[in-house]
Amino acid sequence: MLLKSLLLVAAAGIGLVLVTTAMSDTDRDHARSVERGRYLVTAMGCNDCHTPLKLGPNGPEPDMTRMLSGHPAEMALPPAPGLPEGPWNTVAAGTLTAWNGPWGTSFTANLTPDPETGIGRWKEADFAATVRTGRHLGRGRNLLPPMPYQNVAALTDADLHDVFTYLQSIPAIANRVPQPLPPARQ
């Protein structure tokens, strides 16, 4: 009887120790994940298209007050210029957040954790499914050019986890990116 309750106490003790070490590990893992995610997102150039360029004293530079929040919703764009037949078939707005080509007009997405207009409600599985399949949420329409999803899909699961963890840690910015437009009919 005594032996049994001693064993139970010991078991509870081991459990407690395991849980606490696991907790601090999780925190450390999270911080490491965010750091590595920041590194990957910077080196892979996600800001090139998902953060609008603005004109600064030294020429165009990413507007970091809108970091990774995609094409600015309030920026009114005239219809894209029609290009003559030939190899020059794609144009972009100066922000590099709006693109027009044979697929129509696409606007870069809001990757910040804003729940309504960004990817705040996404789970890691939604993010992974989107970039691995090249379909919205893994099940919807195909992602449009020039989103280089094949490059992102080349990451390992662990790297994708870090990219997503970083994206969920940056400031949420409310910005409802317009929906893409189909190609103009000739």
Add this chain to the structure above:
Amino acid sequence: MRPFEWTRLAAALLVLCGTLGVPAWIVLAAGSGSAGAQAPRELRETGLYADPSTQRIASDVLAFRPQYPLWTDGARKRRWIRLPAGSSIDASDPDAWRFPVGTQLWKEFAYERRVETRYMQLGGDGRWVYATYVWSPDGRSASLAPQRGLRGACQSTSGAPHDIPSELDCRACHQGTPSEVLGFSALQLSSARTSREPGDNAAELQLDDFVARGWIRDLPREFRERAPQIAARSERERAVLGYLHGNCASCHNARGPLAELGLDLEFSLARGSSAVRTSVGVESRFQLAELERSERIVPGAPHASVLFRRISSRDPLLQMPALGTHVVDTAAVELVSQWIEQDLAPARLADTHSSHQRQR
């Protein structure tokens, strides 16, 4: 946690199990896996045919037809199932049957001629294998399609291209609900049916037939006594809810990866339908160009309803479903239009609302 710590944790758990008298195999069983299945190179190697040269179907392979089929641009379809000898399907959850390891399912597509036969098989590791076999133009043999599928493999009846889906596309549709089998269920096989798809009624078995053969066990008694059916206020509404269940619910349901969208078009035999509650008057995240605020369904106004607009379109940015079709299902569009216009018209909704209150 790093793998190293997992093993430490597992070891500690095993010690704990030992001291507390919990059999350790309960813990270990969760980690053990057995062999997955692989798709053979040729359709005939799957065992669908008793005799590949005459293409006579094997005698232990049974034909069936779901009452709410997926629209696939007017293709003619045939479907079959085989269970390993002596095994049966656990039907205790009427919305998510559990199939025995080794279950095989086939679905054949034909326009002018046979195009492809899709195939699923449940492996020992609990995963379904997805494959499709492309028929040679002379109809003699069918070989495994590339994993990436084949765009424009042939033309459908109306001259639009027919795409052989990629394996990812199979998974996009089939892996959105607990049971990855979509057309072999209590509701889909029910004998109280109103199928929109013509078929071979003699050869195709229904729920009762499968129960009688011992292929289905533990089906809740109510469904053995009365054929399961969609509860609805009218035949038209029943047909609409059935269409939404068969064509949309594999993605739009409350328990799969897209649950966060909050659009539930599944008809559950346990819980009924939430299609009206999650769409009528509910703001859509998808914005129609000309409207300030878009709603999934605006009672009485199909053309202002995102759901209606998306099923009426084959613009790749708009169309629903987003994959697997290039031609509008005009019969379904007409049906949904009448439902929104007449059954859901604001006056009718008010009626049913007050009659519900009177009943209380």
